Amino acid sequence: MAKDTEATVHRTGLFKLPPKKHSSGRHRSKHAIAKEQKGKVGIKSKSQPKFKNLKKLARKNRSSQIRANKVGKISEEKRKEGQSPINITIISLDEAFTSRKIVEIFNLADEDAIIHVNEKRNISHLAVPRFKQRYTFFCPDTTSIISTLDFLRVSDILVILWPIETTDLHIAHSRLLDVITAHGFPPTFNLVSTLPASGKQRDSTRKALEKLMAPWAKDSRIYDLQGGSPLQILRQISTTRKIRSNLQKLKPYLIAENVQIIKTEDNSDSFSLLISGYLNGAPLNVNGLVHISGCGDFQLSQVVFENDPHPLKQSKKAESMEILRAIKADPLKQTQLDSEIIQDQMNTDQPEMDENEEKFEVPKVKLPEGTSEYQAIVESATMDESIDLNDIDINDDHQKELFKKERENRQWPDEVEAPEGMSARDRFKRYRGLKSFRTSPWNPKENLTKDYARIYKIVNFKRTRKLALEAAKQSFQSADECDEQFCTPGVYITLYVKDVPRSFENHISSTHSPLIVFGLLKNEHRMSTLNMILHRYPTFNKPVKNKEELLFQVGCRLFTANPVFSQHTNGQKFKMERFMPSSGSFCATVFAPITFPPSNVLVFRQCSPEKLQLIAKGIVLDSNPDRIILKRVRLSGHPFKVNKRTAVWFKPVELYTHSGRHGRIKQPLGTHDLMKCVFDRPLSVQDSVLMNLYKRVFPKWTYNAETKGKQFCISDEADDILEEEWSGKKDKVRWDEFMDDE
Structure with missing residues (x-):
């Protein structure tokens, strides 16, 4: 009975057995593991810091090591800077309180201070034994913008005295602050002559000062010069960390305190120049070249080390200068002044433009009576590049026509109609068509001008720049290893500059502008094409034509040149700009000595023979002669x-x-x-039907670094003077005619 009640178990047949599972042993198979992970990647290391699980003693030891490394790094930087005094530039914006009066207040702050005044060079030295620190004060003439910038380039601290009796700055002072802002502020101390003693009046005066300083020095501390303690301000200056610019980090520089001219009887065209001062920045190579501001590049014959004339503690011994040692230049290792390549007249490999090529004349067009010379040329030539607007003697009409042409260029860029009386084949025979501006080839060695045979080309600019900057950094190690050709910063030396032309004698003897000597990096004396990335300065709104003469400050150099403006885009070809763009970045190309980035650039326009106006600022891009700048002509018809x-x-x-x-x-x-x-x-x-034609353009060889004797002041003209003059009833031209239709 029991056997009948038992359930029967169904068994599959021989040919219907399920497949056996794969036996992977005691571990999971790869397929099972991948199925569980679902594409997730396992961690290689823990995300938490390694020192989190350290014990207390190990963490304490680690913190002390980090602190010791930071202290060692700071002490190493101070050792490299040397023991030279702190360079301080003082600028007074208060007409009733001059910068020299500020120096006198600092000199009388400590009874034990040692004061030395160099009246010939307008330099004051102050040694405060209490702080174990020395200070050098510069009082530039704020009306001379070049002199002020020269002092700022070598200053560690900037002191600005703000006025308290006015709510608006003078336009010349505001323009000066704009230039300093574009140049870059060193660590700045903002002073006032005196603040009111009462609480409410003091707070209102401070708020008015903060509002006045907001465009240039926002959220800055204000120091009371007379009401406070000048000695505490000096202590703050001595403890402030020096933030050096790239120019001060990579190049040696010296502010001349004593200058002596030694004339030779053999060569009457040149003389030897002795310049004494404190060496700052990087170590100086006696076999390298130096650049004297306003003069040019020169060689050194020797460097003489002398005892410090302004020590922290005055010695009772003789005050005569004692020569410690001298380093003479090695003629075999000395860098030569080969800034240009001497052209070989028998060499025909250099492609150049054909001098015998026939030059077409612009046909004369009948114009109504009363048409000015400028308008006649513009109507007949239609913005031809062969016409230089600077050669035409016109005043307001010139500016008005420039505004008109800039407006036309914005509305109808590069559009030109074929001239009457001349075939387009002859007029545009140097132009060519491109199927694609971006991809069509253009040989950079084709139809070069004669000036390209005089310049140097660096095959690999990035590598050369890297080697030059590494050599500047290695100079500190070479100076520590007592290399005979290097001079460590912080010492008082005398430079023997040889073969200085006599034409610079008056500029060197002058005391209006400082004489500053900079050491140059390798290859920085050679001429090439310098490309700079610029931005128009916001306060400047006037048109600037292509190839107009401008003043450039690039690194330690100051020179004039006629730049070629072009677009700053990607690719191998760049379109020329007929006017300086009103917004965005653009490139300016000039013939100038090689300058390795990073280097700041300031561009000025000469409003009058003695006035400058800041129009653009930027940085150095590279020195590439193969940069192809193409001028586009849009030939139009109906x-x-x-x-x-x-x-x-x-x-x-x-x-x-x-x-x-x-x-x-x-x-x-x-x-x-x-x-x-x-x-x-x-x-x-x-x-209207258009046709694009292109022609390569080249910069002009107008480089001029001799700015001796030129005392430029900042322009105090308002930006809307031209607008006010043109909006008068006597002028038929209205300002709205020059603006966009929008």
Whole structure:
């Protein structure tokens, strides 16, 4: 009975058995592991810091090591800077309180202070044994912008005295602060002559000062000079960390305190120059070249080390200068002054422009009576690059026409009509068409000017720059190893500069501007094409034409040149700008000595023979002579007869219209500049046909570094003077005619 009640178990047949599972042993298979992870990647290391699980003693030891490394790094930086005094530039914006009076207050702050005044060079030395620190005060003439910038380039601290009896600065002072802002502020101390004693009046005065300082020194501390303690201000200056610029880190520099001219009887065209002062920045190589501000590049014959004339503690011994040792330059290792390549007249490998090429004359066009000379040239030439607007003697009409042309260039960029009385084949024979501005090839060695045979080209600019900067950093180690050709910073030395032309004698003897000597890096004396990335300064709104003479401050150099403006884009070809762009970045190309970035650039425009105006600022890009700058001409015409889709010399060039039609030239018609064209879509009578032609342009060799004897002051003209003059009733031209239609 029990056997009958038992359930029967069904067993599968021989041919219906399920497959056995794969036996992977005691571990999971790879497929099972991948299925569980679902694409997740396992961690390689823990995200928490390694020192988190350290014990207390190990953490304490680690903190002490970090502190010791930071202290060692700071002491190493101070040792490299040397024991030279702190260079302080004082600028007074208060007409009733001069910068010299500020120096007198600092000199009388401590009874034990040692004071030395160099009246010939307008330099004051102050030694405060209480703080174990020395100070050097510079009082530049704020009306001379070049002199002020020269002192700022070598200053460690900037002291500005703000006025308290006015709510608005003088326009010359505001322009000066704009230039200093573009140059870059060193660590700055903002002073006032005195603050009111009462609480409410003191707070209101402080708020008014903060509002006055906001555009240039926002959220800055204000120090009371007379009401407070000048000695505490000096203590703050001595403990402030020096933030050196790239120019001060990479190059040695010396502010001349004593200058002596030694004339030789053998060579009457040159003399030897002895310049004494404290060496700052990087170590100086006696076999390298030096640049004297306003003069140029020169060689050194020797460097003499002398005892410090302004010590922290005055010695009772003789005060005569004692020569410690001298380092003479090695003629075999000395860098030569080969800034340009001497052209070989027998060398025909250098491509250049054909001098015998026929030059076309601009045809004279009949114009109504009363038309000025400038308007006649503009109408006949239609913005031709061969006309230099600076050579035309015009005043307000020149500025008005520049505004007109800049407005036309913004509305119809690069559009030119074929001149009357001349075929387009002859007028634009140096131009060529490009199928694609971005991808079409252009040989950078083709049809170069003669000036390109005089310059140097660095094959690998990035590598050369890297080696030059590494050599500047290695100079500290070479100076520590007592290398005979290097001078450590912080010492008082005398430079023997040889072969200085006599034309610089008056500039060197003058006391109006400082004489500063900079050491140059390798290859920085060689001429090449210098490309700079610039931005128009916001306060400048006047047009600047291409190839107009401008004043550049690039690193330690100050020179004039005629730049070529071009677009700053990606690619191998760059379109020329006829005017300085009003917004965005652009590139300016000039012939100038090689300058390795990072280097700041300031661009000034000469408003009058003695006044400058800041128009742009930027940085150095590179020194590349192969930068292809193309001038574009959009040759325009109008449809003569439209027949659905059909509307030589430039026959292969593609045509296009403002409405987006594209076409090509089919055949010429007659001798009156007519042609038959085929377009992809029908045209309208109101449309205009355009053709792009390109020609490579080159900068002019107008580099001039001799700025001796020029005392430029900042322009105090308001930006809207021209607008006010043009809005008068006597002028027929209104300001709204020069603005965009928007």
